[in-house]
Amino acid sequence: MRDAEQALFSGGLDSFELMQRAGNAVAEFLHANWPEGRIQVLCGPGGNGGDGFVAASQLAKLWRDVDVFCLVPREDLKGDAAKAAALWEKDIRPLEDALEAPHDIVLDALFGGGLSRALEGTVAALSQRGGRVVSIDVPSGIDGFTAEPLGPCFRAEGTITFAALRPAHVLLPAAAYCGGVFVADIGVPVKSRLLENSPLLWGKRLPQPGQSTHKHQRGHLAVVSGPAHATGAARLAARAGLRAGAGLVTVLSPPDAIQVNASHLTAVMLKEFSKREDVCDALETATVAILGPAAGVSSTTRENVECLLGSETKAVLDADALTVFGDDSEALHKLLRPSDLITPHIGEFTRIFGDLLETSSNKVDATRKAAEIAGCVVLLKGADTVIASPDGTAIVNTHATRWLATAGSGDVLAGIAGGMIAQGVDAFTAAAMASWLHGESGRRVGAGLISEDLEKQLPEILSALHGEKR
Ligand SMILES: NC(=O)C1=CN([C@@H]2O[C@H](COP(=O)(O)OP(=O)(O)OC[C@H]3O[C@@H](n4cnc5c(N)ncnc54)[C@H](OP(=O)(O)O)[C@@H]3O)[C@@H](O)[C@H]2O)[C@@H](O)CC1
Numbered sequence: 094m095r096d097a098e099q100a101l102f103s104g105g106l107d108s109f110e111l112m113q114r115a116g117n118a119v120a121e122f123l124h125a126n127w128p129e130g131r132i133q134v135l136c137g138p139g140g141n142g143g144d145g146f147v148a149a150s151q152l153a154k155l156w157r158d159v160d161v162f163c164l165v166p167r168e169d170l171k172g173d174a175a176k177a178a179a180l181w182e183k184d185i186r187p188l189e190d191a192l193e194a195p196h197d198i199v200l201d202a203l204f205g206g207g208l209s210r211a212l213e214g215t216v217a218a219l220s221q222r223g224g225r226v227v228s229i230d231v232p233s234g235i236d237g238f239t240a241e242p243l244g245p246c247f248r249a250e251g252t253i254t255f256a257a258l259r260p261a262h263v264l265l266p267a268a269a270y271c272g273g274v275f276v277a278d279i280g281v282p283v284k285s286r287l288l289e290n291s292p293l294l295w296g297k298r299l300p301q302p303g304q305s306t307h308k309h310q311r312g313h314l315a316v317v318s319g320p321a322h323a324t325g326a327a328r329l330a331a332r333a334g335l336r337a338g339a340g341l342v343t344v345l346s347p348p349d350a351i352q353v354n355a356s357h358l359t360a361v362m363l364k365e366f367s368k369r370e371d372v373c374d375a376l377e378t379a380t381v382a383i384l385g386p387a388a389g390v391s392s393t394t395r396e397n398v399e400c401l402l403g404s405e406t407k408a409v410l411d412a413d414a415l416t417v418f419g420d421d422s423e424a425l426h427k428l429l430r431p432s433d434l435i436t437p438h439i440g441e442f443t444r445i446f447g448d449l450l451e452t453s454s455n456k457v458d459a460t461r462k463a464a465e466i467a468g469c470v471v472l473l474k475g476a477d478t479v480i481a482s483p484d485g486t487a488i489v490n491t492h493a494t495r496w497l498a499t500a501g502s503g504d505v506l507a508g509i510a511g512g513m514i515a516q517g518v519d520a521f522t523a524a525a526m527a528s529w530l531h532g533e534s535g536r537r538v539g540a541g542l543i544s545e546d547l548e549k550q551l552p553e554i555l556s557a558l559h560g561e562k563r
């Protein structure tokens with residue numbers, strides 16, 4: 094955003110004009126969503142405080158009861174913050190007075206993008222009072238870029254930011270302190286490359302069969318099964334892919350697992366493979382294949398991945414399909430193609446991308462770099478799942494539930510993504526759809542969730558998204 098602002102300033106737009114737009118947007122946001130009660134505006138010494146002064150004067154014009162407190166005396170304010178404070182004609186009281194002053198809502202305008210250290214003293218005490226807080230840009234005390242609190246920080250019911258989301262608004266732990274986030278357009282022309290996952294992004298692109306569509310037109314998903322004692326993961330993925338809408342789903346099974354798979358599969362088809370050529374042939378007839386869930390950390394799995402990535406078939410790689418490249422990750426990066434999706438958890442991510450998470454400023458940054466290195470779509474699983482494409486676009490999904498932390502959950506996620514890709518959805522969009530649908534399924538089940546429950550939620554969720562009654 095800074096670059097875009099600089100471009101505007103050098104194009105002649107006054108930075109104070111932007112601050113006024115920001116402050117006015119804050120007043121509108123607060124007044125619309127918290128229409129009653131006495132407002133305590135807490136201003137810092139920089140631009141965040143400046144937004145607070147503008148908002149305070151605007152809220153007073155809306156007949157709101159407003160008191161303003163500032164970390165520094167009025168005469169010490171400089172630049173735009175001083176100009177903004179001049180709009181507030183009444184008293185600016187010392188910040189310490191805010192501790193005991195009566196109020197219903199706090200407008201936190203202490204620090205935003207310029208936070209340089211942990212909150213201390215009165216500011217830290219104010220941040221720990223609780224109550225209803227609306228924050229400007231980010232809750233003070235949180236580093237907007239690393240998405241980490243630097244120490245004590247405000248916990249907001251709502252946060253208003255400008256032009257584009259920052260990592261702190263979508264990544265944990267910071268996102269949990271932001272409350273509902275609203276992005277105000279203040280005329281800064283950024284092309285946002287960080288998005289929050291929602292059906293609003295992709296709902297219209299959900300695949301739908303036409304009246305005369307036949308199953309072969311809805312794509313063919315293949316899922317490679319593990320050995321006899323490890324077949325459940327592939328079946329979870331396969332059934333989820335079928336529910337997501339793939340027209341045909343085949344589990345490719347090694348000979349020893351054929352009976353186990355056969356006794357559990359009905360609509361999902363089953364095909365045996367005993368040697369490399371069998372897998373290669375079977376994979377080539379599919380639109381997309383899922384490889385990795387309980388596949389086994391073995392030379393067979395590695396050969397199967399090489400076979401898949403050397404074919405025309407799109408790939409969703411998870412778990413063991415990634416782990417088998419742990420000591421040779423460059424080979425995997427070379428094989429992956431832009432239409433492929435990999436879905437590592439943090440351990441698998443570290444196996445194939447080394448210390449990227451530690452050397453990047455945040456999880457979004459790390460996932461973006463990974464997508465660029467691997468040249469494919471990367472979905473990094475977690476309570477805040479990050480999906481990145483090699484062009485740098487990233488989506489964060491927090492639409493989930495802690496009950497999803499259970500065996501087989503990731504297999505279902507891969508299955509939904511595979512089902513969408515089978516129907517012609519690109520890997521990035523399919524990953525976004527899958528993570529949201531997976532999260533929504535988990536939320537509907539709640540406590541007691543087991544992975545078998547998840548795909549059963551999909552008909553109702555998908556019908557609702559398609560606007561169809563069941
Ligand atoms: N750019 C634009 O055009 C637009 C920007 N906008 C707004 O401006 C905000 C960014 O403004 P900003 O850069 O002035 O930073 P900001 O967060 O107000 O604070 C910096 C000051 O705080 C101080 N300070 C830091 N940490 C501290 C601590 N723990 N305890 C005590 N002091 C501490 C720091 O001191 P220093 O580190 O220099 O010692 C410095 O004096 C942005 O978030 C948005 O709200 C909008 O108007 C849209 C247009």
Ligand SMILES: [K+]
Pocket residue numbers: 141201202203204205228229230231232233
């Ligand atoms: K703030």
